[in-house]
Amino acid sequence: TVHVARGFAHMAPSSSKVHAPASEQPLFGLSSEARLAGCVAGIYVFFITAGMLQEQIAAEEFGENDERFKYTAFLLLVQSVINFTCAWLVLQLGRFPKDTTPFSKYGLVSLSSIAAHFCSSKAIMYVDYPTQVLAKSCKSIPVMLMGLVAFKKRYSPSKYAVVIIITLGIALFMLNPPAAHPHSLSEKHPPTKSAPLVKPEVSLIGLGLLVLSLSLDSITGPFQEELVRTTNPSSTHLMFYSTIWQAAIMAVVVLATGEMGPALNFLTRFPAIIPQILMFSLFSACGQVFIYYTVHQFGSLLCTIVTTSRKFFTILASVVWFDHSLSPIHWVSIALVFVGLSADIVMAKQAAFGALWARLTGKSAKTKQK
Numbered sequence: 001t002v003h004v005a006r007g008f009a010h011m012a013p014s015s016s017k018v019h020a021p022a023s024e025q026p027l028f029g030l031s032s033e034a035r036l037a038g039c040v041a042g043i044y045v046f047f048i049t050a051g052m053l054q055e056q057i058a059a060e061e062f063g064e065n066d067e068r069f070k071y072t073a074f075l076l077l078v079q080s081v082i083n084f085t086c087a088w089l090v091l092q093l094g095r096f097p098k099d100t101t102p103f104s105k106y107g108l109v110s111l112s113s114i115a116a117h118f119c120s121s122k123a124i125m126y127v128d129y130p131t132q133v134l135a136k137s138c139k140s141i142p143v144m145l146m147g148l149v150a151f152k153k154r155y156s157p158s159k160y161a162v163v164i165i166i167t168l169g170i171a172l173f174m175l176n177p178p179a180a181h182p183h184s185l186s187e188k189h190p191p192t193k194s195a196p197l198v199k200p201e202v203s204l205i206g207l208g209l210l211v212l213s214l215s216l217d218s219i220t221g222p223f224q225e226e227l228v229r230t231t232n233p234s235s236t237h238l239m240f241y242s243t244i245w246q247a248a249i250m251a252v253v254v255l256a257t258g259e260m261g262p263a264l265n266f267l268t269r270f271p272a273i274i275p276q277i278l279m280f281s282l283f284s285a286c287g288q289v290f291i292y293y294t295v296h297q298f299g300s301l302l303c304t305i306v307t308t309s310r311k312f313f314t315i316l317a318s319v320v321w322f323d324h325s326l327s328p329i330h331w332v333s334i335a336l337v338f339v340g341l342s343a344d345i346v347m348a349k350q351a352a353f354g355a356l357w358a359r360l361t362g363k364s365a366k367t368k369q370k
Contacts, residue, residue: 039294044310046287051314052321053280054121055129059322062270069273072122073253074263076114079281080247086285087240094236101231103241109223110245116216118253119209126206129322130315134173134337135210137311138166142211142218162344169336172329235292308341 057075061068069075124132144155144163227233233241254260267274294303315334319326326334 036294036298039290039298040306042290043287043294043306044313046283046290047307047310048314048317050280050283050287051129051133052317053276053283054124055318055322057273057276057280058124058129060273062273067266067270068125069263069266069270069277070125071259071263071266072118072125073250073257073259075277076118076121077247077250077254078277079284080114080243080250082278082281083285083288084240084243084247086282086289087236087243090236090289091240096234096236099231099233099237099241101227101233101237101241105227105231106238106241106245109220109227110242111249112216112220112223113242114246114249116213116220119213119216123206123209123213126209127203129318130326130334131173131203131206132210133311133314133318134334135170135207136213137308137337137341138170138214141167142214145218158343158347162340162347165340165343166337169333169340172333172336235295235297236289239288239292308338312338 057069059068120132120136123135127135141163144159148155228238254263267277291303291307294306312334
């Protein structure tokens with residue numbers, strides 16, 4: 001999905017909590033616990049469903065020639081427009097302070113974010129959905145590499161250990177890509193056919209797209225952090241203006257590549273896919289609303305915990321619904337990745353509490369000196 005907020009949730013400093021403007025905090029008079037439960041439920045339900053719809057769109061074959069919908073830019077354009085519409089509706093229904101962020105500042109965030117999402121969405125044409133989700137969970141790897149190369153940062157031994165565990169899990173998983181059963185989709189979604197087994201050379205293309213997507217995600221983070229730090233737009237304004245940029249960017253891409261005509265022609269010949277595209281875009285947009293709200297109300301660290309655990313259940317739902325054949329080594333590799341991610345979150349939480357304690361003790365020391 002088109003996800004500025006997802007990148008921000010992972011990339012924003014774990015030691016800081018992003019606070020929404022006061023007018024955005026009350027929601028139907030609900031308590032903080034009830035709002036958090038609603039956010040978790042919304043993120044799980046909408047994104048897991050959207051993931052299954054996205055996999056279905058990528059895997060289905062239509063007509064006598066077994067044609068697939070391969071117009072990624074057009075799909076992202078539709079998704080961006082629906083995201084924009086949902087954000088606009090929320091703005092109309094709620095009361096929000098005027099956004100003081102210059103419109104141009106949303107441009108860089110939107111460009112890197114939509115480019116990352118384009119690569120990850122295109123990768124689904126070459127790898128299965130569990131592989132895509134697992135790979136996209138590993139944003140810490142390109143972030144660390146960029147920090148080492150570009151910013152000469154130093155990391156703790158535990159951080160290196162986490163990255164090694166995650167990398168090992170991904171490597172084990174990619175050595176033997178899982179495959180759908182020959183008739184899994186056709187049995188559950190007649191009269192469509194399933195995708196053919198993924199060829200090794202095609203998997204390398206998908207892996208390359210995922211690496212590029214992760215690299216772009218690592219660039220998106222600093223832009224997002226600076227934007228929220230300097231102007232602190234409301235979560236809805238952040239989604240609204242970002243999706244305007246994303247829709248405009250994808251419209252240019254669709255027109256420049258000549259994808260508009262073939263995509264519309266495909267929809268005309270095979271209208272059965274239209275409800276899937278609309279539902280996928282709508283569920284993604286609703287999930288985005290919950291992501292943005294969670295980041296601003298409860299902080300990026302908590303949002304990262306929720307979205308990371310959600311990815312595991314997304315893989316599980318995909319395996320069950322589409323009958324992906326996973327061997328014990330695949331489950332071991334998935335476990336390694338999520339153990340590494342969980343350890344990363346725990347260390348980030350400890351760092352956040354450590355920074356808070358340092359600030360508090362620092363203030364106490366100054367008070368005693370006075």
